[in-house]
Amino acid sequence: MRAKELLPSLAVLSLLIALWWVIVIETNSAIFPTPLQVVTATWELVEDGSLWQHIGSSLFRVGTGFLLAVCTAIPLGLWLGRVDGAYITLNPIFQILRPISPIAWIPIAILWFGVGNASPIFLIFIASVFPLIVQTAAGVHTIERRYLRAAENFGVSRYQLFRQVIIPAVLPEIIVGMRISLGVAWLVVVAAEMIALRSGLGYLIMDSRNAGNRYDLVVAAMIIIGVIGLFLDGLMRLLEKLKTIRWRYGR
Amino acid sequence: MADKIVVSNIKKSFVANSEILPVVAGVSLTVANGEFVAIVGPSGCGKSTLMKIIAGFEPTDEGQVLIDGVVRKKPNPNGILISQHGSVFPWLSVQQNLMFGLIGTEHGDKAELADHYAALVGLKGFENSYPHELSGGMLKRVELARALAVKPEVLYMDEPFSALDALMSLRMRTELRRVLEEERHTVLLITHDVDEAIQLADRILVLSTRPSTIQATFAVPFAHPRKLSSPEAQALKEAILRELGV
Numbered sequence: 001m002r003a004k005e006l007l008p009s010l011a012v013l014s015l016l017i018a019l020w021w022v023i024v025i026e027t028n029s030a031i032f033p034t035p036l037q038v039v040t041a042t043w044e045l046v047e048d049g050s051l052w053q054h055i056g057s058s059l060f061r062v063g064t065g066f067l068l069a070v071c072t073a074i075p076l077g078l079w080l081g082r083v084d085g086a087y088i089t090l091n092p093i094f095q096i097l098r099p100i101s102p103i104a105w106i107p108i109a110i111l112w113f114g115v116g117n118a119s120p121i122f123l124i125f126i127a128s129v130f131p132l133i134v135q136t137a138a139g140v141h142t143i144e145r146r147y148l149r150a151a152e153n154f155g156v157s158r159y160q161l162f163r164q165v166i167i168p169a170v171l172p173e174i175i176v177g178m179r180i181s182l183g184v185a186w187l188v189v190v191a192a193e194m195i196a197l198r199s200g201l202g203y204l205i206m207d208s209r210n211a212g213n214r215y216d217l218v219v220a221a222m223i224i225i226g227v228i229g230l231f232l233d234g235l236m237r238l239l240e241k242l243k244t245i246r247w248r249y250g251r
Numbered sequence: 252m253a254d255k256i257v258v259s260n261i262k263k264s265f266v267a268n269s270e271i272l273p274v275v276a277g278v279s280l281t282v283a284n285g286e287f288v289a290i291v292g293p294s295g296c297g298k299s300t301l302m303k304i305i306a307g308f309e310p311t312d313e314g315q316v317l318i319d320g321v322v323r324k325k326p327n328p329n330g331i332l333i334s335q336h337g338s339v340f341p342w343l344s345v346q347q348n349l350m351f352g353l354i355g356t357e358h359g360d361k362a363e364l365a366d367h368y369a370a371l372v373g374l375k376g377f378e379n380s381y382p383h384e385l386s387g388g389m390l391k392r393v394e395l396a397r398a399l400a401v402k403p404e405v406l407y408m409d410e411p412f413s414a415l416d417a418l419m420s421l422r423m424r425t426e427l428r429r430v431l432e433e434e435r436h437t438v439l440l441i442t443h444d445v446d447e448a449i450q451l452a453d454r455i456l457v458l459s460t461r462p463s464t465i466q467a468t469f470a471v472p473f474a475h476p477r478k479l480s481s482p483e484a485q486a487l488k489e490a491i492l493r494e495l496g497v
Contacts, residue, residue: 149308150338153326154352154401164351168342247341247383 033216038223041216050204054221055228057199058189061117062232065124066185072125073132073181074174078166080133081140091137094130102127102188106195120192120200127188128181135180139173140166172240172248179236186229201225255405255437256282256305260314263300264462274300276462277314282405282439287431289440289448292458293495298441299334299409301463305439306332306407318405328352330405331398335413339382339393345369346378348393352401368396371430388419395427399434408440412447424450428475445491449484450477457494467494 017035024034033041045051080087102123109119143166151165193202201221208217239245263275274297282288292298303309305316307326316323318330326332331352339348349365358364369378372392382390391412398406412420424447431438442448448455449471457467469491473484 146334146336146338147340149326149332150340152308153306153328153330153332154354155326155328156351156354160354164343164347165340168340171342245342247381 077136135177273462289452
């Protein structure tokens with residue numbers, strides 16, 4: 001069943017690669033690589049071990065920034081969702097900050113944190129924290145009144161209200177928020193690494209171009225970024241299968 | 252019997268499109284300790300609003316609700332509301348739902364108590380199921396057992412079985428009666444189903460159309476289990492329907 005579903009995608013993908021190959025050969029492009037050249041370039045990176053180093057750096061930055069965002073956004077989102085005064089006061093501010101592209105923060109990140117790891121981590125944090133706050137608060141707002149009424153009726157403590165009603169009720173929204181956030185975070189780390197630093201997949205792209213137009217390496221890095229992004233999303237999708245949130249997705 | 256619930260002259264209006272809409276216009280009633288009182292009324296007559304006020308979920312504009320002589324302002328575990336749409340938590344298992352209201356240490360072994368009530372309402376074997384795996388009738392049983400587990404003095408039931416199909420609704424009435432034989436509770440039931448009221452209640456109050464007032468009171472002197480097809484029950488039903496203008 002699964003393999004059958006994948007078949008059309010794989011067919012189109014093979015077609016695209018074939019088309020790419022034909023066009024590069026037909027146009028006698030001196031710089032743009034063929035798929036084979038990209039594979040060779042990737043193998044080159046695997047052999048000298050630098051590929052793992054770049055992937056590791058990027059993942060470390062995404063992981064740290066994303067975790068910081070999760071630790072900040074979930075409590076903040078729950079609080080905003082429950083306390084109307086806080087929501088009315090802070091929501092407009094988040095709505096202003098949210099549409100500012102994380103790329104626009106790059107100069108400020110460099111100013112505040114220099115060109116070490118802190119800069120991209122900060123950018124990832126900025127990029128992923130707002131969607132998650134908004135999604136969590138919205139999730140709290142959509143909890144059905146009847147559940148809150150029942151909790152009120154049984155006279156449970158605030159702690160039990162959060163642990164057994166609010167958090168499980170919002171968990172599906174939080175997981176959707178985390179998927180969105182992680183997607184944005186991965187998008188941003190690559191962009192952030194293009195500016196400075198000496199490692200990471202974004203750095204690899206800029207460095208390959210600058211160091212003698214190695215477009216085979218550029219395309220190789222792009223494809224690796226895409227594959228890892230797909231893998232990260234798959235990881236977040238696994239969370240949707242948790243037993244405690246399956247109620248949300250019907251029978 | 253002492254009066255458990257004393258409702259005196261409750262009034263409630265809502266403001267809709269800058270117009271004042273009176274919903275409840277001076278309702279007074281008493282429910283004795285251990286009594287089962289049913290309130291019947293046409294749809295949209297303000298029954299649910301009245302119930303929310305009595306259970307403490309909505310403030311009243313005028314009048315007051317006394318439970319055991321104490322003014323009721325907020326809901327508490329001594330009176331549990333079971334409503335039409337149900338409020339079984341879908342993210343908790345049946346057993347966890349039944350244990351939800353068991354707060355503090357006075358309940359002893361909570362899991363054991365939960366399982367006892369699960370068995371009482373016919374949920375034995377479903378303790379570890381999740382609500383999405385259960386049918387509508389089963390969910391009602393969970394709701395009922397969760398309420399009974401905290402040993403409330405009053406059960407407020409707002410059209411509890413109206414979302415079920417006719418057969419299941421009939422079955423749940425019998426079940427409820429059986430449970431009430433085992434554990435005596437004061438019950439206030441709101442329904443638009445006259446048969447349901449006659450089968451379950453000791454006394455039936457008929458509510459007028461909006462703004463609602465109590466229009467008539469009927470005693471139901473039949474012994475349980477009741478046969479709705481008996482001539483006395485049929486006569487009572489016709490009298491109630493006449494009050495409802497049907």
